[in-house]
Amino acid sequence: MNILQSCLLVMVCFGLTTSYRIQAKSTYVAFYATLxxxxxxxxxxxxxxxKVYTNLGSGYNNKNGKFTAPEKGLYYFTSTLMAVHNKDLHIVMMKNKNVIGYGHDARGEAEMGSVNAVIELGKGDFVQIVHDARVGGQTIYGEGFCSFAGYLITKLSDRNSAEYVEIHLKSKLK
Known part of the structure; x- marks a missing residue:
């Protein structure tokens, strides 16, 4: 049972369904892009x-490769990587200017690597995949084999949502 269902159950128990309705605003944030x-x-x-397949919330920019958070929340990100044949590839997932994860594809035929993260972002924070500057020039494979994706797991606010609903319902009962 989610929070909205719980609130509706409480409202039914207190006979509030005819007078009050809780409006839930849905904002979806998700993107998926390939090279x-x-x-x-x-x-x-x-x-x-x-190549952008999904960009709900318009957070991903396929001109600069950055995902910019449209709202504060807990996000999941993943990136797959593949080097050109028999070469190494090193990438870094970054939040703003901070490293949050490393990805590596070792030499071999059609070997792939990935990097994943669950992180909190504030509105305007950005995540991007960059080449690891500690190594020399490398080539990342195109043709749709490499991807970058992410989505909002849950919004975060300064006030706990359940606490807000409880306070709101109590104020309506007075």
């Missing part, structure tokens, strides 16, 4: 996933 062409990476170059 269509190989990209040569040097230094801390951002990987720009250009």
């Amino acid at each position: 269509t062409k190989h990209q040569v990476l040097n230094g801390a170059k951002t990987v720009v996933y250009d």
